[in-house]
Amino acid sequence: DAGVTQSPTHLIKTRGQHVTLRCSPISGxxxxxxxxxxxxxxxxxxxxxxxxxERGRGNFPxxxxxxxxxxYSSELxxxxxxxxxxxxxxxxxxxxxxxWGNEQFFGPGTRLTVL
Amino acid sequence: AQTVTQSQPEMSVQEAETVTLSCxxxxxxxDYYLFWYKQPPSRQMILVIRQEAYKQQNATENRFSxxxxxxxxxxxxxxxxxxxxxxxxxxxxxxxxxxxxxxxxFGQGTELSVKP
Numbered sequence: 001d002a003g004v005t006q007s008p009t010h011l012i013k014t015r016g017q018h019v020t021l022r023c024s025p026i027s028g029x030x031x032x033x034x035x036x037x038x039x040x041x042x043x044x045x046x047x048x049x050x051x052x053x054e055r056g057r058g059n060f061p062x063x064x065x066x067x068x069x070x071x072y073s074s075e076l077x078x079x080x081x082x083x084x085x086x087x088x089x090x091x092x093x094x095x096x097x098x099x100w101g102n103e104q105f106f107g108p109g110t111r112l113t114v115l
Numbered sequence: 116a117q118t119v120t121q122s123q124p125e126m127s128v129q130e131a132e133t134v135t136l137s138c139x140x141x142x143x144x145x146d147y148y149l150f151w152y153k154q155p156p157s158r159q160m161i162l163v164i165r166q167e168a169y170k171q172q173n174a175t176e177n178r179f180s181x182x183x184x185x186x187x188x189x190x191x192x193x194x195x196x197x198x199x200x201x202x203x204x205x206x207x208x209x210x211x212x213x214x215x216x217x218x219x220x221f222g223q224g225t226e227l228s229v230k231p
Contacts, residue, residue, distance in 0.1 A: 033217060042119075042206050042221030043160070056218050088158060094217065104217065106152075106160035 002026070004093050004107035012113045013081050021076045021110045025093030031055075032074040033104060034066060035090040043090055049074055050096070078112075086114045117142045119209050121222035128197045129230050135182075136192045136225045138207030146212035149183065150219070151192045155203040163205070166190065168212070194227075202229045 005024045031050040035043035048056035049068035063079045092104040128134035151163040207222040
């Protein structure tokens with residue numbers, strides 16, 4: 001079975017632009033989480049979606065938004081890009097929301113560079 | 116708010132030797148989960164081992180084991196018989212048991228190098 005997939009792999013944007021990152025969870029997984037990992041730091045939680053509803057949100061500005069589609073894939077949108085948005089964006093999927101046994105499986109990430 | 120601290124930015128170990136990575140955390144919660152993730156240069160975050168806070172027994176997965184000290188809020192990872200493939204960035208992470216968002220809180224990471 002395919003793991004979590006993310007597209008694109010790399011992306012270069014300029015300040016003020018908008019970007020959309022995409023994530024496809026493992027087949028059968030209904031929960032998707034997004035994390036931002038700035039170079040040299042640990043990942044920071046941005047959003048979690050379960051059954052197409054937002055179930056958790058980290059300390060990120062309103063420029064960041066996301067949604068989950070009926071097939072459980074997800075998009076992360078970032079508006080009015082800033083230099084500080086340059087990071088690796090990780091997507092993680094899991095079977096369900098609350099069960100302890102539901103490990104989060106991470107995708108390979110999208111490397112976003114803002115110039 | 117919960118925090119996770121990894122005080123060792125870099126560690127080095129000789130192949131076949133044992134190394135211990137440190138992690139401390141701060142929380143007022145009594146029930147939670149702790150994890151160690153490995154992130155090789157390929158960037159894919161891989162779960163190494165996990166621990167339930169209500170379990171006193173330390174988790175073990177093959178060459179990987181943890182030393183969980185709940186009172187001290189310490190959660191170290193021991194890698195035995197280190198292999199070249201163990202070289203990676205290691206992250207300690209915390210998750211509340213009642214966190215409906217499944218939010219993981221990560222430490223800053225420890226970069227492990229393995230010398231042949």
